[in-house]
Amino acid sequence: xxxxxxxxxxxxxxxxxxxxxxxxxxxLESLEVVLIAAAFEQDVSLAFIDDGVYQIIKGxxxxxxxxxxxxxxxxxxxxxxxxxxxxxxxxxxxxxLTEDDLMPLVYEDEDDDWAEKPSIKIVxxxxxxxxxxxxxxILSF
Amino acid sequence: xxxxxxxxxxxxxxxxxxxxxxxxxxxLESLEVVLIAAAFEQDVSLAFIDDGVYQIIKGxxxxxxxxxxxxxxxxxxxxxxxxxxxxxxxxxxxxxLTEDDLMPLVYEDEDDDWAEKPSIKIVxxxxxxxxxxxxxxILSF
Amino acid sequence: MSxxxxxxxxxxxxxxxxxxxxxxxxxxxxxxIEDGVISARAGSVxxxxxxxxxxxTGVSIYALGADMAARGIPEDKLVDGVKVxxxxxxxxxxxxxxxxxAWL
Amino acid sequence: MSxxxxxxxxxxxxxxxxxxxxxxxxxxxxxxIEDGVISARAGSVxxxxxxxxxxxTGVSIYALGADMAARGIPEDKLVDGVKVxxxxxxxxxxxxxxxxxAWL
Amino acid sequence: xxxGILVNEGPYQHQAxxxxxxxxxxxxxxxxxxxRVFFYHDGVYNGTSYSVPPLDDRQITKQWSELAKExxxxxxxxxxxxxxxxxxxxxxAERHGKGANNxxxxxxxxxxGQLIETGIQSDxxxxxxx
Amino acid sequence: xxxGILVNEGPYQHQAxxxxxxxxxxxxxxxxxxxRVFFYHDGVYNGTSYSVPPLDDRQITKQWSELAKExxxxxxxxxxxxxxxxxxxxxxAERHGKGANNxxxxxxxxxxGQLIETGIQSDxxxxxxx
Numbered sequence: 001x002x003x004x005x006x007x008x009x010x011x012x013x014x015x016x017x018x019x020x021x022x023x024x025x026x027x028l029e030s031l032e033v034v035l036i037a038a039a040f041e042q043d044v045s046l047a048f049i050d051d052g053v054y055q056i057i058k059g060x061x062x063x064x065x066x067x068x069x070x071x072x073x074x075x076x077x078x079x080x081x082x083x084x085x086x087x088x089x090x091x092x093x094x095x096x097l098t099e100d101d102l103m104p105l106v107y108e109d110e111d112d113d114w115a116e117k118p119s120i121k122i123v124x125x126x127x128x129x130x131x132x133x134x135x136x137x138i139l140s141f
Numbered sequence: 142x143x144x145x146x147x148x149x150x151x152x153x154x155x156x157x158x159x160x161x162x163x164x165x166x167x168x169l170e171s172l173e174v175v176l177i178a179a180a181f182e183q184d185v186s187l188a189f190i191d192d193g194v195y196q197i198i199k200g201x202x203x204x205x206x207x208x209x210x211x212x213x214x215x216x217x218x219x220x221x222x223x224x225x226x227x228x229x230x231x232x233x234x235x236x237x238l239t240e241d242d243l244m245p246l247v248y249e250d251e252d253d254d255w256a257e258k259p260s261i262k263i264v265x266x267x268x269x270x271x272x273x274x275x276x277x278x279i280l281s282f
Numbered sequence: 283m284s285x286x287x288x289x290x291x292x293x294x295x296x297x298x299x300x301x302x303x304x305x306x307x308x309x310x311x312x313x314x315i316e317d318g319v320i321s322a323r324a325g326s327v328x329x330x331x332x333x334x335x336x337x338x339t340g341v342s343i344y345a346l347g348a349d350m351a352a353r354g355i356p357e358d359k360l361v362d363g364v365k366v367x368x369x370x371x372x373x374x375x376x377x378x379x380x381x382x383x384a385w386l
Numbered sequence: 387m388s389x390x391x392x393x394x395x396x397x398x399x400x401x402x403x404x405x406x407x408x409x410x411x412x413x414x415x416x417x418x419i420e421d422g423v424i425s426a427r428a429g430s431v432x433x434x435x436x437x438x439x440x441x442x443t444g445v446s447i448y449a450l451g452a453d454m455a456a457r458g459i460p461e462d463k464l465v466d467g468v469k470v471x472x473x474x475x476x477x478x479x480x481x482x483x484x485x486x487x488a489w490l
Numbered sequence: 491x492x493x494g495i496l497v498n499e500g501p502y503q504h505q506a507x508x509x510x511x512x513x514x515x516x517x518x519x520x521x522x523x524x525x526r527v528f529f530y531h532d533g534v535y536n537g538t539s540y541s542v543p544p545l546d547d548r549q550i551t552k553q554w555s556e557l558a559k560e561x562x563x564x565x566x567x568x569x570x571x572x573x574x575x576x577x578x579x580x581x582x583a584e585r586h587g588k589g590a591n592n593x594x595x596x597x598x599x600x601x602x603g604q605l606i607e608t609g610i611q612s613d614x615x616x617x618x619x620x
Numbered sequence: 621x622x623x624g625i626l627v628n629e630g631p632y633q634h635q636a637x638x639x640x641x642x643x644x645x646x647x648x649x650x651x652x653x654x655x656r657v658f659f660y661h662d663g664v665y666n667g668t669s670y671s672v673p674p675l676d677d678r679q680i681t682k683q684w685s686e687l688a689k690e691x692x693x694x695x696x697x698x699x700x701x702x703x704x705x706x707x708x709x710x711x712x713a714e715r716h717g718k719g720a721n722n723x724x725x726x727x728x729x730x731x732x733g734q735l736i737e738t739g740i741q742s743d744x745x746x747x748x749x750x
Contacts, residue, residue: 009740016383018301020396022456023421023505024620026386026628029661032700036732040740050301051396051424057458064452064472066508066548090304094398096430101458129305132383133283137739140384140747141628150610157487159405161292163352164317164635165750167490167498170531173570177602181610191405192292192320198354205348205368207638207678231408235294237326242354270409273487274387278609281488281617282498290639290748296400316635348642369646376744377621377652384747386628394509394619420505452512473516480614481491481522488617490498500630502704503662532633532662538706542716547704574632574677576668576722586672590720592706620750 011136012043017052019141021071022062026141027055028070033139035073038080045084045135046077049091049128056085056103056120071103078107083119090125152277153184158193160282162212163203167282168196169211174280176214179221186225186276187218190232190269197226197244197261212244219248224260231266284309286379290386292320293328298385303331308340311375313367315346319353322364329361336363346372388413390483394490396424397432402489407435412444415479417471419450423457426468433465440467450476493517494612495527496605498619500535501550502543507536510618511553518561525612526564527554528605529597531619534567534577537597551594558596565597566604623647624742625657626735628749630665631680632673637666640748641683648691655742656694657684658735659727661749664697664707667727681724688726695727696734 015034021027037044048055055071062069077083085105092098105119123131132138156175162168178185189196196212203210218224226246233239246260264272273279287310293299299321302312312335314322321328322345336343347366350357357366367375376382391414397403403425406416416439418426425432426449440447451470454461461470471479480486495514499506514524529536541551558565567577578586579593593599609615625644629636644654659666671681688695697707708716709723723729739745 020421037736040736059458061455065456094431096427137745138383140386161317166633178606181606200354202351206352235327237323278615279487281490369642373647382746386749473512477517486616490619540706543704574673576670
């Protein structure tokens with residue numbers, strides 16, 4: 001049920017993202033919770049499966065639909081020590097997407113002389129299922 | 142764009158029902174519009190495809206979910222001269238349903254000595270597509 | 283560790299059940315609620331899929347009785363092996379598993 | 387008579403596009419809007435389905451450019467034969483066809 | 491050409507009301523007439539005067555109000571949906587003993603008959619939902 | 621056992637809030653603790669005091685208020701969602717120069733941190749949505 005750290009409980013939180021941005025508000029709100037959660041020093045992972053992989057696709061341009069393009073905010077996650085973004089390979093494949101179509105999200109690893117490292121890990125469906133088993137709290141949007 | 146009758150315009154209205162009752166409000170609201178529409182003396186048809194076929198399934202019992210069972214209201218449609226309820230055979234088949242699983246909805250035919258006749262017509266997908274072509278206004282819920 | 287997966291939409295309307303079943307582990311439980319129960323009717327496309335999952339994946343599958351009744355699905359029309367629970371049973375499943383994952 | 391069919395959800399998430407394509411007639415138009423545009427990306431499962439529909443059903447298929455751009459889908463990644471329209475083009479399509487049918 | 495519009499979802503949660511707004515705007519700018527926008531189900535929330543979105547977000551209710559004013563578009567909220575969902579004008583507030591009116595400028599509450607009428611009087615009815 | 625609940629949809633349009641209510645009621649009746657129900661996105665509409673549903677329909681907001689009172693359940697509406705969707709208490713109304721409070725008894729408006737806190741402090745978090 002989580003370890004104690006710095007006087008509080010640390011739990012493993014998984015944010016499950018299955019929907020594309022803009023068509024519904026869930027993608028934006030999921031990101032808002034993740035950013036707020038950073039202040040609580042929990043162990044945070046983000047999962048992108050099904051149409052959720054579209055949330056972090058390159059080259060989003062929302063001028064024509066009158067909404068704010070919030071995809072640049074994903075770049076800020078690394079600064080909040082949120083650097084475990086798991087993207088499912090099967091979901092990319094079905095949609096004709098590859099890792100190159102995704103935003104190059106990175107973080108600086110403080111344990112490795114602040115080297116810049118990728119935040120996105122491509123995993124297969126079985127690995128994604130294993131990841132889910134390893135969580136204390138799963139938030140679905 | 143419709144004929145003139147009794148001083149007003151008569152148009153062909155199709156109510157497209159693709160969702161089951163209770164999970165969302167659309168089935169109930171579609172029925173509300175149909176009942177209101179009766180007062181406008183339009184040419185009304187109802188289409189039940191996909192999970193919409195569940196709206197008129199027999200034996201609905203909503204006590205356990207705290208909602209009102211509105212399925213008996215479908216029995217009243219005949220009294221409002223709404224007797225063209227088209228149900229798609231392929232949608233029934235996929236779901237393991239047959240006509241016997243549906244409510245026996247009827248109307249009294251004033252042109253045939255008020256004989257009681259079935260309101261439900263089972264049609265195949267191609268016939269349903271033809272029906273759609275024949276409409277002035279298609280209301281989706 | 284085991285997870286209770288909840289699915290509230292029909293497999294005919296959405297991909298939630300398919301996606302859920304692709305991410306379970308043996309010992310997990312799947313609970314169909316709301317329109318999700320439509321998938322559990324025997325002799326149907328989704329029902330056949332559920333029957334196969336019961337045989338292959340090592341998961342237990344449940345359906346919420348109150349939602350079945352509302353949708354006119356009697357217990358004897360359920361896919362073999364799917365178990366019916368009430369809301370108290372839903373609570374028990376949530377307590378017995380280590381986490382609850384909603385496939386919205 | 388011809389119908390403009392609108393589909394606003396991805397074929398990966400919902401059955402709306404499949405159901406829509408099963409109910410078109412030659413001469414009809416299908417317009418993908420909102421998350422519906424995701425289905426129009428070339429080299430994808432849904433894209434292959436759309437390409438087949440273009441060849442077999444005699445329908446025209448359109449995608450709303452503003453929604454494609456928001457979802458990072460450039461025009462050169464569209465399934466061959468899918469035409470891009472803006473909102474004014476959407477209005478024209480609604481006017482040119484005899485009725486508009488939303489696959490919600 | 492006369493367009494009637496049906497909006498089935500509230501603002502912000504789904505793109506439906508954004509799409510409807512941009513469609514209506516494009517139709518009006520092309521010289522078409524928009525006889526009425528009928529807000530049904532959660533769609534009635536589009537008409538709340540209590541909404542205060544972040545300044546960098548779209549102001550959906552205000553956009554509708556302004557468009558209605560500029561082009562004289564009739565924005566109708568379904569009365570039955572309003573009652574379930576907590577939207578009321580002065581008349582409804584008085585009837586139900588509530589103290590307030592949360593219907594924004596340019597919107598009015600009326601019955602489902604207005605939706606049928608829109609279908610009859612428009613050349614095309616275009617529906618936006620989830 | 622301690623349950624936390626997340627409700628993502630408003631009342632009446634989707635079954636989510638009905639299901640959540642019946643789950644919470646069953647959990648409480650079995651002697652479990654429900655630390656908090658967090659209403660997010662359209663879920664905040666569950667807390668409107670302006671709702672006047674037909675008498676033969678379920679009174680969703682009232683059911684929540686009564687359950688909260690009987691079992692001392694904390695019902696929290698997300699503040700950012702409230703701002704976009706026209707839900708305000710006295711504090712918010714004053715801040716935005718609006719004249720009213722449409723938050724029903726037993727509900728309070730607070731931030732997203734309360735959702736994270738619920739996840740941390742509960743043994744299980746159960747989500748209801750569309």
